[in-house]
Amino acid sequence: MSGQNKHAHTIVGPRVYVAILFALLLGTALTVWASYVDLGFWNPIIALAIATGKAMLVVLFFMHVWYSTKLTKLTVVAGVFTFMILISMTLTDYISRAWGSW
Amino acid sequence: MSAGTIVTLPDQSTARIPKMNFLTKENGLLSWLLTGDHKRIATLYLISITFFFFIGGALAGLIRLELLTPQTSLMAADTYNKVFTMHGIIMIFFFLVPSVPATLGNFFIPMMIGAKDLALPKINLLSWYLYMAGGLLALYTMMIGGVDTGWTFTTPLSTHYVNTNVLTTGLAVFIAGFSSILTGLNFIVTIHKMRAPGMTWFRLPLFIWAHYAASILMVLATPVVAIAIVLVALERTLGIGVFDPTKGGDPLLFQHLFWFYSHPAVYIMILPGMGVISEVISTFSRKRVFGYTAVAFSSVAIAVFGFFVWAHHMFIMGISNYAVLVFSLLTMLVAVPSAIKIFNWTFTLYKGSITFETPMLYAFGFMGLFTIGGMTGVFLGSSGTDIHLTETYFIVAHFHFVMVGGMLMAFLAGIHFWWPKMTGRMYPEKISQLAAVVTFIGFNLTFFPQFILGMLGMPRRYASYPPEFQILNVFSTAGATILGVGYLLPVLYLIWSLKYGAIAGDNPWQATGLEWQTQSPPLTENFAVMPVMDHEAYDYEWLEKQQKEQGVASAE
Amino acid sequence: MQNSQIHAANSAPLAHEEHPSYLRHHFNSTEQQADAAGFAMWLFLLTEVMFFGGLFTAYLVYRNWYYPAFVSGSHQLNVVWGTTNTAVLILSSFTMAMGVWCAQTRRRRGLVLCLALTFFLGLVFLGIKTVEYREKIEKHHVPGFHYSLQSFLDPQSDPEVYKEYHDKALVPDMARHTELYFSLYFLMTGMHALHMIIGIGILGFMILRARAGAYTAGHETFVVNFGLYWHFIDIIWIYLFALLYLISRH
Incomplete structure (x- = not known):
């Protein structure tokens, strides 16, 4: 405020x-x-x-x-979090591609 | 207050537009081009966005005209490819993404939270210049021959196979992306740091919550598409191989990066529209939005879930079956917060004193069409049905129900709702109600047949089609004509109202937001005295009490 | 105007203290202004994280697919130069942090010195980077420009690297993918260097302003926020060093 x-x-x-x-x-x-x-x-x-x-x-x-402040800390965490989403969700595809189809 | 309407206008014989307002403060072209005033920048945006909307609309008209007949009659197939590509690029990056945030959001976020301006006025102006630079570059590209990759720039088509202007279009989108990032960044800072005393998070209008959620997406998702476009440009020019299978690269990686932005982007487009609808529904049913907290958090939930679902655009593109499973399940989650909104708006209507002014008509249109658009999205998010429906007209219809039926209706609702505040004059009610109905009819006639076409298997992005699809396409083209009339009417009567509209006064709708508690058009500083928020959002009893007190004061 | 009276009764008392000249009209206090600018800078850095995030994702995917090519490619990078550059950049981050302290405690000469040192160390970093790039150009390791596979198909033809790591020759199909490694190397370090160049440009401007005493009279926001940017570049490099240079050196 x-x-x-x-x-x-x-x-x-x-x-x-x-x-x-x-x-x-x-x-x-x-x-x-x-x-x-x-x-x-x-x-x-x-x-x-x-x-x-x-x-x-x-x-x-x-x-x-x-x-x-907590706001700044939260901002940093939000950045890391979104970056991790990008990496991990992309990798769900790349890791499991080699498993072939069921 | 007469029955059937809540409009309360001042006595027209004595009422005047306040001499001192943000429009009259300074004169001359430079006072507009170098302004820091969020309301003037919003006005600049409104004019330029309308311009791009009609260019995109004209291209849509060409598409529908070509599809009137099964053969390629109006234009060659590769011209058609360019036309639908430019339609998509202009409508998405230069109309839908900035539409509500850059105009209504820019204008009303500071006013609703009781601030004098956005936190970063110069950045705000810069974002308009970036928008214009990107937009004009896109138009220039269209002049020198256009681009035919589709708005998705899919690799390896965009990097290896087309000879059209991928680079300039990419640059245009890249620049427009920065404009969007700066707008979102500005909104987040403003909402955090500029609120008036007493304006706590749960007293914020839902319009603000929706913009806050959309801004998070703009800031966090847009940079990823920026780097994806840079990579496409470098792949095309230098052959760096990142998306080139012959060098070991993976074209699908581009789609991952692209949809990491472009799926959240549809929430960037729709969330501000949902914010508008919350304001309109509450005002015209004279009730606090049912489940305020749930609606507020559903905006944030849509933003967060929006990051987890992008690969549902790639189910048939060759990603792994296991990833399809995960993304399909996650996609279903987004339906929950969207449904929360629709249900809560419906409950807001329940036992409300509903009136049917134009913004409310558009809001009803939004609720119906967005529901259809959202539900058909579930069909597409289910990995099984998606195989049949994707890349057909079903997806075109789904997207247009959400974006045109949803977002554009919300945009028009918002424009009509706040027009008296922005200009100080009312729009003509009867003809605009007519326009809302015409838009609704035209829209359904255009896009409903496309669901059927898609179910029957008509693929999108082709200039010709088998003759048995013609009858539905004729319906669709006829509907598009009506829709065009529906969009042209507001431009005409809104311009007319600038001079001849009734004087609106401060608060013609008897709405509760802070923006209505100041003069129309507002002062450059928005408020004569810094406001203090001492009541909840949508508190109509507070408003009545204030007006009674004021009546007593003026009688004395 | 009628409604302005609504709030006249319960409006916040307007601050009567003297406003400093740098307080912009739409803020109520210098603190609010500094807070807003600092928060905006953090949000900007979030966009930078995501911008580089796309490149890191690409790196991760291809490194897992073509690990031997990435190892051989990384052996072409000089650890001594890389480590030196890391130290240089960390040192520049330190001088920048000291600069922020000088601005906050109003030490004008200290600030100018710190900014000048940061400026100089930034240039040293770019100088070393140029030396490294030139070596890649000489060995034809720049993707897209007559890219040469010789160092990877026949490692002994590259004695300097060979005597240190004794890399086995890669099969041609894997050797081809070293080009992807170098694409990512140039993309990531190039994007990083671009940020450095922009930063150095701003530093030059800041040194001039700091000499005139602009940041040591209570309005140090610009220095603080630029510091955030500079440290962010440092962080990116910390990861690039680990990912590009140190894949496997044994």
């Missing part, structure tokens, strides 16, 4: 940013290292998990979502 939700905008300071920077660089090193190790089935999953972890750090702290 207009001008009535006077939530204070938290200012995130350099300490948090430096910590996140190092976490991200560490994550990058980790994901490169993991790709050189043969984990078979788990390779892509670990790569994506690390990437998602890094992305979450960026979203939560660099983009301030951790400190934001």
Whole structure:
């Protein structure tokens, strides 16, 4: 509502940013290292998990979502959700095509 | 209030259009072309959308004329392909998608929630310019030879086999898509951040809920068709192979991406229309919409379910049987929120004081035709019957019942309903009631025979057909002629009413929305004093009380 | 006009405090204005997610169909360049975040420095990307332009890559599909680079405005929202790096 939700905008300071920077660089090193190790089935999953972890750090702290309103959090979730619909519902077709007809 | 009508007009001998309003605030072409006022942008949209509607309509006329006879008599088959393609592209991307949101939504969303403007006025203007750029590019394409892929740009036809102007048409749709994204984005921000004090979510008119749901679809679905079109363009020019089977690509992937937008797009088209119908039904039966919360959430449910059903356009295209099963089941779900709306509107009518002004006639038309259109959609969503019915005239009839019988009726209902507010003058009631009836008759005569044609197996998108189908096609063409008259009439009498219509006053319908509690046409800032919402939506008792108090005040 | 009286009795008290010059007429407070702009930016980023979403879907489908081709294709990418670029972009995200902090705490010189660093790091990223692209052009790995299968049919003809991964030769039918890998590589990184170029252009404009003190007088919305855009580009790259470079390096 207009001008009535006077939530204070938290200012995130350099300490948090430096910590996140190092976490991200560490994550990058980790994901490169993991790709050189043969984990078979788990390779892509670990790569994506690390990437998602890094992305979450960026979203939560660099983009301030951790400190934001529920609306902003919901917006981010809505984006991820719709993206997952696109991927998963498309894959229902591609995965089951190989099963042939019944 | 005389029997049979709720129209309450001011004394015509003394009433005047307020001198200061959004139309008279500034003069000159530039004051329109550089305006930030949502009402002026809505007016620009209204004019341009009507222009594109009549171009699309003329193309429809050509299609019906060609189909009058079984042979290809009026035009060559490939010309016919171009005509139905351009009809689809113009009607869908340049009329149906922006029709209600960009005109009525643009005009009334800020007014209904008690705001001075949309949150992003410059973005609003930009979206009109993008719309015009896209529209003119589409017209230019038509001039230089058109395109014949059908409005769906299906690969590999569009990427490998046609020699027509796929690229410019694609670019036109791409640009129009951005216009639609910006409109939707603007609406969501406005509805969240610009509401007047006291205007809680469950006091919002259902028109706002419907637009909110449609805007979510515009923002989240449109980018996917944008990237699909970019991929088609790159496939055509550079041969990147993403949709090219000879390089290992999958043409069906295009359809997945395309329908991920284009199925929700039909909800982008219909949801704002449903919002209009909620307002009209409530006003002309003098009752709060039955099951307000259910109707509000059914809009959101339609938007959410809309993302899960797109592959029902691809049942016979070669997707896996298992996916067909899943998508067929999910498709049935959409029928539920649509039915909630229809039933709740019907219950709103129950024991209401119904009057039959033009918007109400169109709303009745909507309810009947949309129900037929929606139910036949269930036939097409059932994977078994779809095999027989898809790519026939059944699907053409289904789509036109929903879009023309549904959306266009809602658009006309809305235009008539808010015309007094937009212009300060009433439309002539008798002739417009006639036009509504003519439209209804013409519509049914045009599209009902097409259901039968489809059941009999007449395929769509052909210029010629076996002679035994001719009689039904003649009906259809005759109906289209009547329908054309039905659409031409409003243009004529609405323009006439700009000068000669009765002065409407602030609230001719005795409606409850905030937009009716200010002058007509409104001020540039919409309200002289910032409104406060202190009652529920559709609260007719509140309105009576206000008017009584005001009567007392003016008598003193 | 008659109805304006309806609300005169119960209308909200209009704010009487002095309005800053950047408050636009249709907003009631600067807070509402900043909130609306920030929310609009997030919604715009949602459209970007879905825009890239189409490409990610295509990637996922073809990667599962033609996995060996995607592995061999990814071996043509240089991990050192890729990792360096990832670090450069993360660093630029950090400087951008610091820039936002400077704007919020009204440090004009700090802001200009941070924006300039971000600008510079963005250019470094694009420079490295150019080096990588040039290598692809030299090896004829650009789809549609005399695409060459040699590196995949006869891996030993490409000694630099071969000595590191010892890829087996792909059968011709699978080798053909490396073209699809490179299509997606150029599409995704190209679309990403396009966003970078737009971002760098806006950064240049912002540096000029920041030097004049435009963002350090309480109206930092533009910097904050641009920051969101820049971090979003970073996130896309984080995924592209994992998906395009690191498919399988062992």
